[in-house]
Amino acid sequence: MKRIAILGAGTAGTMMANRLHRALGPRGWKVTVFDQDNDHIYQPGLLFVPFGDYSPEEIVRPRDYFVDDGVKLSLDGIESIDPDAKKIVLKNGDTHGYEILVVATGSHLAPQTVEGLTGAGWYQNAFDFYSLEGSSKLAHKLKSFEGGKVIVHIAEMPIKCPVAPLEFAYLAEAFFTKHGMRDKVELQYVTPLDGAFTKPKAAAAFGGMMAERGIEVVPDFLVEKVEGDKGENGRGVITSYDGRALEYDLLVTVPPHRGAAVIAQSVLGDDNGWLPVDKHTLQNPDYPEVFGIGDATDAPASKAGSVAHFQSEVLTENIIRFTEGLAPLPEFDGHSNCFIETGHGKAMIIDFNYETEPLPGRFPLPGVGPFTLLEESRINHWGKLGFRWVYWNMLLPGDELPMDHRMITAGKWA
Numbered sequence: 001m002k003r004i005a006i007l008g009a010g011t012a013g014t015m016m017a018n019r020l021h022r023a024l025g026p027r028g029w030k031v032t033v034f035d036q037d038n039d040h041i042y043q044p045g046l047l048f049v050p051f052g053d054y055s056p057e058e059i060v061r062p063r064d065y066f067v068d069d070g071v072k073l074s075l076d077g078i079e080s081i082d083p084d085a086k087k088i089v090l091k092n093g094d095t096h097g098y099e100i101l102v103v104a105t106g107s108h109l110a111p112q113t114v115e116g117l118t119g120a121g122w123y124q125n126a127f128d129f130y131s132l133e134g135s136s137k138l139a140h141k142l143k144s145f146e147g148g149k150v151i152v153h154i155a156e157m158p159i160k161c162p163v164a165p166l167e168f169a170y171l172a173e174a175f176f177t178k179h180g181m182r183d184k185v186e187l188q189y190v191t192p193l194d195g196a197f198t199k200p201k202a203a204a205a206f207g208g209m210m211a212e213r214g215i216e217v218v219p220d221f222l223v224e225k226v227e228g229d230k231g232e233n234g235r236g237v238i239t240s241y242d243g244r245a246l247e248y249d250l251l252v253t254v255p256p257h258r259g260a261a262v263i264a265q266s267v268l269g270d271d272n273g274w275l276p277v278d279k280h281t282l283q284n285p286d287y288p289e290v291f292g293i294g295d296a297t298d299a300p301a302s303k304a305g306s307v308a309h310f311q312s313e314v315l316t317e318n319i320i321r322f323t324e325g326l327a328p329l330p331e332f333d334g335h336s337n338c339f340i341e342t343g344h345g346k347a348m349i350i351d352f353n354y355e356t357e358p359l360p361g362r363f364p365l366p367g368v369g370p371f372t373l374l375e376e377s378r379i380n381h382w383g384k385l386g387f388r389w390v391y392w393n394m395l396l397p398g399d400e401l402p403m404d405h406r407m408i409t410a411g412k413w414a
């Protein structure tokens with residue numbers, strides 16, 4: 001029996017395990033997917049935990065529930081990879097050989113790489129909302145927060161779901177308004193980018209919404225250090241390399257992201273632990289039997305579940321071709337889309353790829369919608385909430401969704 005090993009049973013690894021098992025199981029391929037625990041977190045739900053809209057328990061389900069019978073799931077953790085010998089070593093010492101390797105180990109948060117961030121004040125007046133621990137502790141903090149200066153901060157790019165910090169800022173504004181304390185809170189959005197977002201049309205739209213909501217955008221801020229108790233009256237201070245020092249009562253930061261340690265420590269990973277891949281075929285340039293998907297790769301696409309989903313269609317096809325001795329097709333175009341919560345029961349959507357920036361229009365049906373691109377609407381908000389059901393019941397099982405993996409320009413207004 002020929003073996004496919006998938007490293008990581010998160011969003012991308014689970015989809016790939018189910019898709020490859022269905023496509024190649026009948027042709028004699030055995031799929032094994034590896035992880036290190038049995039808790040699958042619905043990460044988009046982490047955004048809602050601090051505001052009390054979801055409980056932590058509501059967004060965690062067992063991984064084994066989503067893996068098809070016939071796929072082997074190992075939860076012993078991967079210790080190392082030897083791509084020359086085509087084998088992986090597990091934390092319990094077992095080894096596992098493969099003919100095809102799919103790297104889906106995602107990214108992890110590295111708050112310790114920012115000087116002082118995990119020192120004084122960490123999880124007291126400085127929090128992340130990208131982990132279950134951070135978002136749960138922030139929820140607790142917000143329950144008793146009496147007002148002051150709140151900074152929503154991105155340490156550096158790339159990060160998962162680059163719009164999530166924007167969403168956090170908009171939802172925080174709505175949360176403080178709803179609780180009758182908006183006048184007691186000063187909100188700043190502090191980013192290493194030169195505006196609220198990277199692409200011009202989206203940056204203008206998101207920046208305009210910041211201004212409407214009275215949130216000040218502080219651009220080009222490359223963080224040098226965080227001091228949780230060095231400000232006036234024991235406030236925290238965040239300082240940039242160009243000498244700007246901002247005081248805060250509450251810092252909500254998105255820490256730097258790195259690839260999984262097991263990839264960084266193998267010959268496969270680059271300096272930050274990402275797996276190099278061809279950005280269109282998702283094949284590793286040095287080891288043709290190694291492919292990457294999702295947040296784990298160095299492809300210049302967004303690190304997002306939607307991207308992992310579009311990639312999974314291309315990668316399944318390319319792995320089938322590989323088993324048939326055919327070259328992979330350069331089919332992945334960088335397609336990404338995302339709902340963006342804007343607070344007060346509304347949301348936006350962006351849809352873009354390597355070549356085309358987010359544009360206004362209607363989605364997914366050109367001219368019809370029902371969703372509105374780069375424009376707030378209530379139906380977008382309901383779409384975002386409904387996506388949780390789609391994630392558990394259609395996306396992870398690897399079912400076909402009524403959406404092309406390539407971005408379509410019809411319905412977009414250039």
Ligand SMILES: Cc1cc2nc3c(=O)[nH]c(=O)nc-3n(C[C@H](O)[C@H](O)[C@H](O)COP(=O)(O)OP(=O)(O)OC[C@H]3O[C@@H](n4cnc5c(N)ncnc54)[C@H](O)[C@@H]3O)c2cc1C
Binds near residue numbers: 008009047304
């Ligand atoms: C707050 C927040 C909001 C988000 N909102 C959205 C959104 O609205 N839309 C969207 O599309 N995306 C969103 N995302 C991003 C999305 O959740 C991720 O991009 C997606 O889950 C990536 O999938 P992945 O499979 O690449 O990585 P993951 O799902 O993180 O899976 C990686 C897996 O690898 C495993 N692993 C790593 N190292 C080892 C090891 N040594 N041994 C064994 N296993 C290992 C991990 O345990 C993990 O299960 C959001 C993310 C966050 C944090």
